[in-house]
Amino acid sequence: MTKKQILVLSSTLFFVWFVVYMATDVWGLINSFQQVNIIWAGINVILAVSLNLVVGFTGQLALGHAGFMAVGAYTSAVLTMHFGIPYVLAILAGAVMAFFMGIVIGLPTLRLRGDYLAIATLGFGEIIRGVLVNIDYVGGAAGINGIAKITNWTWTYIFTIITVVLINNFIHSLHGKACITIRDDEVASELMGINTTYYKTLAFSMGAFFAGIAGGLYAHYFFMIQPATFALQKSFDALVMVVLGGLGSITGAVLAGLGVTFMNAALIELGAFRMVIYSVLLILVMMFRPQGLMGNKEFSARVFDRILPKRGGKDDV
Amino acid sequence: MKRIMLIAFIALLAVSLIGCSSEETSDTIKIGVNYELSGPVATYGNNTVDGIKLAIQEVNDAGGINGKMVEAVILDNKSDPAEALSVATKLIAEEQVIAHLGPATSGAALNVVPAVTDAKIPMISGSATNPDVTVDPATGETREYVFRTCFTDPPQAIVGAAFAMDNLGAKKVAIYYDNTNDYSKGLYQVFKAEIEAAGGVVVAEEGFSADDQEFRPTLTKFKDAGAELVYVPAYYEKVAKIISQARELGIDVPFLGADGWDSPDLVAIAGAAALNNTYFTNHYSSSDDAPEVADFVKAFQAAYDKTPDSFAALGYDTAKLLLAVIAETGSEDPQVITDALAATKDFPAVTGTLTFDEFHNPIKEIAIIEMVDGAQVLNTKIAPSN
Amino acid sequence: METLIAQILNGLSLGSIYALIALGYTMVYGIIQLINFAHGEILMIGAYVGYFSVAVLGLNIYMALLLSMFVSSLVGVLIERIAYKPLRKSGRLSVLITAIGMSLLLQNGGLIVFGTDFVPFPQVIERIPYRLFGGRFVVTSHQILIFAVSILMMLLLQYIVGYTKIGMAMRAVSYDKEAASLMGINVDNVISFTFVIGSSLGAVAGVLLGLYYQTIHPLMGFMPGLKAFVAAVLGGIGVIPGAMLGGFLLGIIEALVSGYWSTTYKDPVVFVVLIVILIVKPTGLLGKNTSEKV
Missing domain, CATH: 3.40.50.2300 (Response regulator)
Known part of the structure; x- marks a missing residue:
C-alpha cells in the first residue's frame, strides 16, 4: 500500500464512523431498533470473517464457533463485573481465553478430517455450554445479568475493522498461504513440508480469538448472557453467513454478515419462517454455487470495480 | 486496498439501508407482543399469544376501545434474549406501540426491561417468574414500567x-x-x-x-x-x-x-x-366454576380447537388487564396506562382475582x-x- | 450392586433407542460416506406420519408403521436426489453443509407445519411393567419391544448387506462407485435403495420413540439423532454391529453418569467420550483401520 492509499483508506473509514456516530448520537436519525441492528451487523461480520478463516480458508468445517463466543462473553463479563477490569482489557482477555481454548480443543480434534472434525467441534461447543450451565458462579442456566452496557457503535466499529484488517493480513501472509494450501490439498501440503497440525490449530485458535471478541462485544451490549444464547444455532448462523458470502472470501464474509443482519431486521415479521429461508438458501448455494456467492475469489476487487459504479450510482442518491 | 474501501462503502450503504424507517400514524390502538414463537421454548410463547389474540379479538368484536380497534403487532423473539431486545426496540421505535406484552421467559424479559424503561412504555409479562424482573435487585426499587400477571x-x-x-x-x-x-x-x-x-x-x-x-x-x-x-x-x-x-x-x-x-x-x-x-x-x-373461567375455556376451545394451558390463560389475562385499563382511563398515554396498571385492584381474571402489590406482582390465592x-x-x- | 444392575438395565433401554437410530446413520455412511444430518428429521417425519395414521386415520400400529416407513423413505430418497446427488462429485464439505441445511430446513419447516406443541402420542400398545426379583428390577413391555426390534433390525441389515444381491451391489458402490458402475451396477438406484432402508429405519425409530416417550415434537429428532451419531462413531461408523454396540454403550454411560454423578453432566460426558474415541481410535471400536486414498 502506498502512503496515499493508506490515507484514503483511513479517511474513508473515519468518515463512515463519523457519519454513523453523528446520525446516532447527535442528529438522532437512527432509532433504537436500527442501533441494535448496527451492533449486530458488527458482531456478525466479526463472526463470519473469523469463521471463514477456519472453514473457508483452511477448509476445516468447525461447528463450535458459538462456544468460543461464549468463552469470550463470559470471561469479559466476569472481568468487568467482578474484578473491575476496564472494558477493552476485559474483551481482549476474553479473546485470549478463547484463543487458548481454541488451542486446547484444536490440537486433538484437528487431526480428524472433515465429518469427524465437524462432529467433534460441535461436541465441544456443546460441552462448553453444558459446563457453563453447571457453574453457579456464572449463574447457571439463568446466566449473568446486569453486565455494564459499554459496547456502542464506536467500539463495535473499531473491533470490526481491526478484525477484518488482521485476518486480511494473516491471509496474505506466508502463514495464510500455508492454510490455503492445506485447504486445497492436505496430503500434498504435508508432503511439501507444511506442518499441517500447526497451521490448522493456528487458524482455528485465531478464529476462536475473534469469536471471543464478538462474544465480549455481545455481552456488553445485550448486558445479559445465558448458555442457551450460545447454542448450536448460533454456530449454524455463523456457518450460513460464511457459506452465503463465499468460502474463502473476506469481502464475501463481510457482505454476508451485513446482509444476514439486514435480512433478519427486514424480515422480522416473518418470525420462524426466516430460518426456513436461510436453510433453503444454504442448500441452494451449495447446489448451484458450492464455493459461496462470492466464490473463493479472495482478490475480487476487479469484479467489484465492474459492479460498483452502477450500483453505487443508483443507491447513493 | 480497494477492497477495504469497498467494504467501508458497503458498510455505509448497509447502515443507510437499515436506517430507513417508515413513520406512520394509525387510528388503531397498537399493542406490542414480543413472544417466543420459535426456538426451544416456542410452546410457551405460542400458547400465550393464542390467549392474547383471543382477548384482543373479544374486545374488537365488542366494538373496540372508545371506537378504536386494538391492533396487536406480534413479533417472534426466537427464544433468544438478544432478539427479544431487538424486537422490543422495533416495537417501540418503529411500530410505536403504547404498551408491550411479553416475553415469556425471565431471561428475555430482563433483557427487554431497560428498553421499555427508557421509552417509558408499560410492559406486562404473563410468565416471567424471576423476582428481579419487576424489582431491581441492586437498589431494591420496583421497576416503574414492568408488571407481571403470574406468580413469582x-x-x-x-x-x-x-x-x-x-x-x-x-x-x-x-x-x-x-x-x-x-x-x-x-x-x-x-x-x-x-x-x-x-x-x-x-x-x-x-x-x-x-x-x-x-x-x-x-x-x-x-x-x-x-x-x-x-x-x-x-x-x-x-x-x-x-x-x-x-x-x-x-x-x-x-x-x-x-x-x-x-x-x-x-x-x-x-x-x-x-x-x-x-x-x-x-x-x-x-379448577373453579367461576363464569370467567368457563367462558374463557369455551371461547378458547372454539377458537383453537384445544384446551388452554396456564400460558394461554395468563396470556389472555395479561391482554384483558391491559385493555381494561386502557378502556377505563380512556387514554393512550403510556404513562397514564402505567399508573393505572400499578393501581389495579380486584381485577376479575381467569387466573384469579388480581391485585398488584407494591412490587408489581399479583396477589392471588x-x-x-x-x-x-x-x-x-x-x-x-x-x-x-x- | 442392585442399583448398578438397575442402572445398567436403564442404560440398555435408552441404548436400544440410540442403536436403532444409529443403524440408519451407519447404513448411509457405510455406503456413501455421508453424515446424513437430516436423519434425525426423517425420524421426526416418521413419528408424525405414525401419529396421523393412528390418531387421525385410525389405522392399527402395524399399518401405521408401514405407512410411516413408506413416507419417510420417499422423503429420504427425495432429499438424496434433490440435495445430495448433484453434489456427489463436489467436496465433502459441500455435502456436509447441505446435509446441515437440510436438517435445519426440516426442523424449522416442521415447526411451521406441525406447530410447536408437544403432541401426546396415542398409547396403542399397553405399557406393562414387569417386576423381576420381587420388584428389584423393572422392565416394561415397551423396553422389551424396542430392544427386540433393534436386534432384529441389525440382523436384517447384516443379512441384506452381506447375503443379498442388492447388498453386494451396495458394498461394491461403497468400495468404488466408478468401478461398480462399470460392472453394470446402477449406482443411483443402489444409493436410493440405501436411503430407503436408512429412512425406513428412521421411521421405525421415530414411531417407537413416540410410543416410548409418549410425545412427539418437530425437534424430537435432533438430540437423539446427534447422540445416535456419536453412538455410531463410537462403535465404528459404517459397521452395522458397531452401531448396536455403540448405542448400548452410550446408553449405559448416560445412565451411569446420571445415576452416580449428575444428569447435568451427562451430555458433556457423552461428547468427551466421542472426542476421546476419535483421537484414540478414529475408526471406532469395531472399525477397521483404512489408509486414506489419495
Whole structure:
C-alpha cells in the first residue's frame, strides 16, 4: 500500500464512523431498533470473517464457533463485573481465553478430517455450554445479568475493522498461504513440508480469538448472557453467513454478515419462517454455487470495480 | 486496498439501508407482543399469544376501545434474549406501540426491561417468574414500567413446602428440576430452603436438561435415597414423562409441583392412573366454576380447537388487564396506562382475582390441586403469605 | 450392586433407542460416506406420519408403521436426489453443509407445519411393567419391544448387506462407485435403495420413540439423532454391529453418569467420550483401520 492509499483508506473509514456516530448520537436519525441492528451487523461480520478463516480458508468445517463466543462473553463479563477490569482489557482477555481454548480443543480434534472434525467441534461447543450451565458462579442456566452496557457503535466499529484488517493480513501472509494450501490439498501440503497440525490449530485458535471478541462485544451490549444464547444455532448462523458470502472470501464474509443482519431486521415479521429461508438458501448455494456467492475469489476487487459504479450510482442518491 | 474501501462503502450503504424507517400514524390502538414463537421454548410463547389474540379479538368484536380497534403487532423473539431486545426496540421505535406484552421467559424479559424503561412504555409479562424482573435487585426499587400477571417463584414454593410437610407428612423429599430453566431452578431453591427450615431433609436433588426424555436413572437414585415425596417444579410435558416413568419403576410416593403442570396434556401424556397421588400449586380459579373461567375455556376451545394451558390463560389475562385499563382511563398515554396498571385492584381474571402489590406482582390465592383419576380436584386453598 | 444392575438395565433401554437410530446413520455412511444430518428429521417425519395414521386415520400400529416407513423413505430418497446427488462429485464439505441445511430446513419447516406443541402420542400398545426379583428390577413391555426390534433390525441389515444381491451391489458402490458402475451396477438406484432402508429405519425409530416417550415434537429428532451419531462413531461408523454396540454403550454411560454423578453432566460426558474415541481410535471400536486414498 502506498502512503496515499493508506490515507484514503483511513479517511474513508473515519468518515463512515463519523457519519454513523453523528446520525446516532447527535442528529438522532437512527432509532433504537436500527442501533441494535448496527451492533449486530458488527458482531456478525466479526463472526463470519473469523469463521471463514477456519472453514473457508483452511477448509476445516468447525461447528463450535458459538462456544468460543461464549468463552469470550463470559470471561469479559466476569472481568468487568467482578474484578473491575476496564472494558477493552476485559474483551481482549476474553479473546485470549478463547484463543487458548481454541488451542486446547484444536490440537486433538484437528487431526480428524472433515465429518469427524465437524462432529467433534460441535461436541465441544456443546460441552462448553453444558459446563457453563453447571457453574453457579456464572449463574447457571439463568446466566449473568446486569453486565455494564459499554459496547456502542464506536467500539463495535473499531473491533470490526481491526478484525477484518488482521485476518486480511494473516491471509496474505506466508502463514495464510500455508492454510490455503492445506485447504486445497492436505496430503500434498504435508508432503511439501507444511506442518499441517500447526497451521490448522493456528487458524482455528485465531478464529476462536475473534469469536471471543464478538462474544465480549455481545455481552456488553445485550448486558445479559445465558448458555442457551450460545447454542448450536448460533454456530449454524455463523456457518450460513460464511457459506452465503463465499468460502474463502473476506469481502464475501463481510457482505454476508451485513446482509444476514439486514435480512433478519427486514424480515422480522416473518418470525420462524426466516430460518426456513436461510436453510433453503444454504442448500441452494451449495447446489448451484458450492464455493459461496462470492466464490473463493479472495482478490475480487476487479469484479467489484465492474459492479460498483452502477450500483453505487443508483443507491447513493 | 480497494477492497477495504469497498467494504467501508458497503458498510455505509448497509447502515443507510437499515436506517430507513417508515413513520406512520394509525387510528388503531397498537399493542406490542414480543413472544417466543420459535426456538426451544416456542410452546410457551405460542400458547400465550393464542390467549392474547383471543382477548384482543373479544374486545374488537365488542366494538373496540372508545371506537378504536386494538391492533396487536406480534413479533417472534426466537427464544433468544438478544432478539427479544431487538424486537422490543422495533416495537417501540418503529411500530410505536403504547404498551408491550411479553416475553415469556425471565431471561428475555430482563433483557427487554431497560428498553421499555427508557421509552417509558408499560410492559406486562404473563410468565416471567424471576423476582428481579419487576424489582431491581441492586437498589431494591420496583421497576416503574414492568408488571407481571403470574406468580413469582417464592409464594408457590413456600405453599408447596408447607403442604408437603404438614398435609402429606413428608419429611424426606427429593427434588427434580429443569436445570436449563430459571423458573424451575427458582422454585427448587426456595422449596429446598423452606423444607430445611421446617426440619425436613432433602435426600436427593437433581437437575435435568431441556432435551432429556429418559429419567429412569435419576428416579432409581431417588428410590434408593428413600424419598417420601418428589418435588418436580417443571412444565407438564417433562412432568408427565417423569411421573409415568417413576410409576413404572414402582415409585408410589406423592409427586408435587407448581403451575407449570397445568395442562390437559399432562393427563393425555402420562395417563390418569399414573397421576393419582400427585399435587400441584396453582392459581385458585382454574379448577373453579367461576363464569370467567368457563367462558374463557369455551371461547378458547372454539377458537383453537384445544384446551388452554396456564400460558394461554395468563396470556389472555395479561391482554384483558391491559385493555381494561386502557378502556377505563380512556387514554393512550403510556404513562397514564402505567399508573393505572400499578393501581389495579380486584381485577376479575381467569387466573384469579388480581391485585398488584407494591412490587408489581399479583396477589392471588394459591390453590393445591390434586389429580384424581385424571381430573383436577381442589384439595385446599391457601391465602398468599408473602 | 442392585442399583448398578438397575442402572445398567436403564442404560440398555435408552441404548436400544440410540442403536436403532444409529443403524440408519451407519447404513448411509457405510455406503456413501455421508453424515446424513437430516436423519434425525426423517425420524421426526416418521413419528408424525405414525401419529396421523393412528390418531387421525385410525389405522392399527402395524399399518401405521408401514405407512410411516413408506413416507419417510420417499422423503429420504427425495432429499438424496434433490440435495445430495448433484453434489456427489463436489467436496465433502459441500455435502456436509447441505446435509446441515437440510436438517435445519426440516426442523424449522416442521415447526411451521406441525406447530410447536408437544403432541401426546396415542398409547396403542399397553405399557406393562414387569417386576423381576420381587420388584428389584423393572422392565416394561415397551423396553422389551424396542430392544427386540433393534436386534432384529441389525440382523436384517447384516443379512441384506452381506447375503443379498442388492447388498453386494451396495458394498461394491461403497468400495468404488466408478468401478461398480462399470460392472453394470446402477449406482443411483443402489444409493436410493440405501436411503430407503436408512429412512425406513428412521421411521421405525421415530414411531417407537413416540410410543416410548409418549410425545412427539418437530425437534424430537435432533438430540437423539446427534447422540445416535456419536453412538455410531463410537462403535465404528459404517459397521452395522458397531452401531448396536455403540448405542448400548452410550446408553449405559448416560445412565451411569446420571445415576452416580449428575444428569447435568451427562451430555458433556457423552461428547468427551466421542472426542476421546476419535483421537484414540478414529475408526471406532469395531472399525477397521483404512489408509486414506489419495
